[in-house]
Amino acid sequence: MQTSFTAEQLADPHVAESEKILRRCVHCGFCTATCPTYVTLGNELDSPRGRIYLIKDMLENGRAADEEVVTHIDRCLSCLSCVSTCPSGVDYMHLVDHARSHIENTYKRPLIDRLIRNVLAAVLPYPALFRIALGFARVGRPFTPILKRVSTLKPLAAMLDMAPKSPARASAASSPGTRSAEAEKRGRVAILTGCAQSVLDPGINEATLRLLARLGVEVVVPQGEGCCGALVHHMGREQQALDFARRNVDVWIREMEHGGLDAIIITASGCGTTIKDYGHMLRLDPAYAYKGKKVSSIAKDITEYLSTLDLPKQETKKLTVAYHSACSMQHGQKITMAPKNLLKSAGFAIRDPAEGHLCCGSAGTYNILQPDISTQLKARKIKNIEATKPDVIATGNIGCITQIASGTSIPILHTIELLDWAHGGPKPDKIP
């Protein structure tokens, strides 16, 4: 559609990029149909098309973000379902990224909101701190009902609600070092340890390491790896995000130069989407533009990588698996069939829940910052999953696992845990 930016405005490369994105939008409205917040709230302002228009209006007029715009952008899950639906190829992901950083730079949030975000940004990316925080959360849990009554404090209540009931165990999977292949070596990969996942569910990477070793893949957990930066990136804290990115890029480039890497394995699809975007995020940094692209080009979700290994078919198991396709997996990385094909050939019966394109409401820290909408989406997702009457649920993202587990008694685990079991590993505890 028509845009009206001045030459000076377009001199800023971020604005220039957003202008190009905006030009693609023809305002057809297809995106509204698959947007989780639009189908929940029924308001154009909480639809991708509406957000695009709000962002356009804000940027064209060179305005600082205000409470109204921030409310609607904050409600965006960044699930990218709209990107999958858009016939015109509007790069909504990068548009809303820009909007979030514009908000962070020009809008002063209310105090509590700021504090909560600061806490999240200061704690979640750092496993040691996160572990300590979870300890506090268990103590603070009884206060949850009180906190829920105050709307500005609901995020605190949400955080407390989500803290696991028992302390997170330490795991060797997170320690830096190289895990050698147990069969004839067919590849060498790095694995992202991540931040929250390594604390909440170390079993995921443990299963990954086991399976890869068994398959003859040498896996290195590089020293100095850290959070991928998705969390702060989605809060609009661009500089912090780029710092995380650069640090990881340095670490992986080092590994690529000393020993070579066939892939960087990521087991949380939310991180995968961001790491695959490093090339774009770092495009304006001459020192990192090329390196970022290189890293992004070998970043692979574990299921993507396994699909290249031609795994042998396994015998059928009497286990029905509802496959929950995480948004970052299906919309962000456009990986739809690979995980299911791997599970099917591993012998599991797969069921697809209805409305599979709709987010479960986890979306990074969304379930903390937007608890009301998140709860509604969670209920809808669980209803759809339970309707398929599965024995277990499989998915490829830790956020979804935490979210869905809190609302159903059906066991939910990571796809890789089932694959590890089918290909010679131990049966996961969660399976009855």
Place this chain on the structure above:
Amino acid sequence: MVEICESSGDHGIASGYELRVLKQPGFNMNSIKFLPPRDSVLSRREEIISQLKAMLPRGSLVHEPRELVPFETDAFVSYKQMPLAVVLPENTAQVAAIMSFCYRNSIPVVPRGAGTSLCGGAIPQPDAIVVGLSKMNVVLDVDYENRAAVVQAGVTNLRISEHVGADGFFYAPDPSSQLACTIGGNIGMNSGGAHCLKYGVTTNNLLGVKMVLIDGTIIELGGKHLDAAGYDLLGLVCGSEGQLGIITEATVRLIATPEGCRPVLFGFETSEEAGACVSEIIASGIIPVAIEFMDKQAIEICEAFAGAGYPLDVGALLIVEIEGSDPEMDDMLSRIVDIAGRNSVKTVRASQTATEAALIWKGRKSAFGATGRIADYICMDGTVPLSKLPYVLSKIAEIIDRFGLRVANVFHAGDGNMHPLILFNANDPEDAAKAEEAGNEILKLCVDVGGCLTGEHGVGIEKRDLMRHQYSDDELNQQMAVRSAFDAEWLLNPSKVFPLEGRAI
């Protein structure tokens, strides 16, 4: 000041060179006028808003200027008008209260579904309140014995079919925007779609409505029984573009899903050959479910988006869909292939799997949006008698050429409903004006050859000023008189459909 730069070819589509207007244009299309806003309303804005606030639940009123901006347009995005306020009611009673309030205060009302109108049907004006039905999105009743579903007006078209799909039923009218458009909007525009060749348009599949009149009266027309008790007011309301009342609930016809359906691609060298093939199919007594036509430009656009396997080396493509059991489809297909062969068909490809079939339709249904990848566009919508198709196609090419623009042709060949997509650069006011003019010429041509201005998109504002090309003054006056029977003060969507001058209210 204008700069020519190489486009970066994002998303894998090389679009060559882009003309970028660097000097601030900031222009508004304004050749289509709106009624001047009523001062009596504008001057009381604050009061009106506070009264609306009092009668609606939280989250149902939008009034901050920044938040009103996304409601200033619909899919006819070259025109924009800010509304006074937007209300998002949750039930019929709230709609009635709002209408009654507006009636007492002489405030214009603009109904809005999903805002996917291609003719400006949902574009408001500064003194109008937009009544958005998007929160009323519940399927109320599904009655297979009576083959009817009762839904709220904000339910999307596709959702109806999805809701009953597992039980072997579907709702037939399928406009390309069916993913997003609402049934209320479909009724307002009497929407069609590719499958209406066999199943008819919305008015042929609508059994009843619950509707709120401008003064707040709630009436019900029709129901699960057939035929009107008195005057066919239901038939009159369908296609009335939000000017007779606001529909809050609809009873629609459900049809048993056919055993199988198969879209088949037929590629031809020229559109004349394709057109002749269409005529022969129809003349032979076969009524396929759908016959869609795409020219070379459209084929490229759609294939780039959907990757459905459209042949790229043909001048014209027909998608013919047949349905029934496998033996039935085989029989019908062989007859159609024979006919196509007699019309110099180059390529024939029948879809073999459900996935393939879905892709073929995905490509066609995304044609308009997918065009956005290469340029801005306006999507025309005129209908011509089938026999005139080849003539009109060649004249369209002539017109577009004369204006120095490009066009992609997509249309419902089975019923002569054409959709030339005129490509232009929306950031260039001259280009935009040329596109509009070219579009108007094409529409007039449709009328001149015995067709009409709009087959399924509606008049809205887009074709309003061409109405006199199709109707005499007496005829327009008669329509306007009937409209006045529902809304004497012309508060409902007042700037739409009927030319602004010469309104005898």
Place this chain on the structure above:
Amino acid sequence: MISYPENDAQVIEVVRGARAEHRALGIFGAGTRTARDPDDDSASVSSCQIRGIVDYEPAEMVMTVKSGTPVAEVEAALAANRQMMAFEPMDHRGIMATSGEPTIGGVFAANVSGPRRFTAGAARDSLLGIRFVNGQGQVIRAGGRVMKNVTGLDLVKLLAGSQGTLGFITEVTFRVLPVPPAIETIVISGLDDLAATKAMAAAMALSVEVSGAAHLPASVIGRFLNGDLPKGEATVMRLEGLAASVSVRAAKLAETMEAFGPVSRLGAYESCVLWREIRDVHPFADGSKRPLWRVSVAPSVGHQLVAALRLEACIDAFFDWQGGLVWMRMEADPKAELLRRHIRAIGGGHATLVRATDEVRALTPAFEPLPDGVAALSARVKQKLDPAGIFSPGKMG
């Protein structure tokens, strides 16, 4: 006093004359449904001199005809090209015991349809365009000759079925369809009204494209096909299309219907006769003027309505449109109030008194009374087309 204009201009004269004299004007075709009393001095105007096929494009499936043209002439022209009107309009002469030939204008003005209406649409669904003279003596065109047409308000739908109370239709353009090469009827015997309703609903849920679904109770069965149908009750379903297709679908339908009762089949000739007799309400073409009602309700409750009425009145009835169209003959008293009360009780619908003696007519409104809001709206709409109220005032709504 009857006028017989031959073209639009003459129609305008008649209309303007009636306005000038503040005279009511009745519009009719050739008197199929409105027997004219020659001594009646009320003014009326007939369309039967406005006749002729104006344009017919078989390849485009469109026909334009002047309104006074006999339906027979239209059907002959269509048959010569193996085409037909999908809505198969009823011929009222049998039940009305009149001899006026039905006109095509009358068919659309009264929205006359037949058994196929419930899937193929009514007359109004095939009507693409009209030309009519309104109450002010103006010639108005509405619609056009293409199916996809949403240009302005749909006056075509409004005029269809308006029974001559909104305007004098002089020309109609309508869609026609190919005549299906093959036709077959599946007959299920011995079902009571409720079971028949369930069977028909089950048939309609299959993908076999049934194009006629009627239930003929025992009391009427002997009047069809010269009594050749199996004794008892008959629930009949029609299948049409290409021969190969019909045979596949018939097999599937018969198989499903076997669960309801014994199934037999009728071939092409008998099917044509049967469905024409259903179309023309043959059992009640009894030469009498006993009150005959045409009732439209939701298909699933037609049988309920009849059952409830049987408890309180002596009625004879049979069902079309999957059970949603009930033709109901009363003995002498039309029982209008009773009927309308029960229609309301089962969820709504409408009843039209199609035939009655003059005495009964004088006391019984023929059309369903409308709810207040709709009635007021209808009155306003009429006023906009016929401000002086000359076209059959009080006839409808």
